[in-house]
Amino acid sequence: MTDRLTFTQFCSAARQKGALALCLALCTLGLGLSGSAREPKFTTINPTDSTYTLPQDINPAGAIVGVYFDPSNLSHGFLLAPDLTTFTEIDVTGAGTGSNQGTYAGGINPAGTIVGFYIDASNVYHGFVRALDGAITTFDAPGACSSGPSCSYEGTVPESINPAGEITGYYVDAGVVYHGFVRDPRGRIMTFNARQAGTGNGDGTEAYSVNPAGEITGYYIDANNVSHGFLRARDGAITTFDAPDAVTSPYQGTAAYSINPGGVITGAYYGESVVVHGFLRTP
16 A cells, blocks of 8 residues: 555645644634734644654544654554643554554544554554544454455555544555445445546545545546546435646546535645645535
């Protein structure tokens, strides 16, 4: 899964939702205040022994989840309480202990339920969900390549959880084809693909965000290695789209990353001269 296409490598860097969520929370708070009412305050986030810290998501209460790397380059998930001083380390049983292995926490909903993935000793990805009481449930999407060295850098990658506890993300099969999935609060998993998605190595469908209405956004890669955004309704209907100025050459295109309760989608696209632009798509 590390050997992804050029556009997807850019996408991986842009996926970090924590900074975006924090920015949106601060902007929303500021709408009711005058410019002189309060000044922004920045707090550095660094768990003990961290050499690289990456917050991923923040919920309405101000709880933050993310990942940090220790001096051995082993990753650990973390939960930072709203007081911004209480860290809880998240390490899933079964996670590998080698370099670039370990646990990644990626999303948290208003109830404090956390979702993420861990990488085992064979470098296979597996999903997990952590309840408020700390209990962790691991899972693999049906069809995911999920065991042994032949599945290295493949597996299941949850990306987002909504207030109802619905989880979305993607998985990689034995042919290195990507597929979207949605997992309901009872643990039942439904997989899906954009109809136009390619079926070759590195092609497929990747889901990244689910809103309270159960709408899912992400992108798919077609047989020509071009990326396109999609919106999946709760009933399973998928609408695909491209940013108006997106270049549709191989390894370029449009990628959607986040959807809010109103159905507004944000993401990025490649324009002329291989320049990357952000976009906002309203319903």
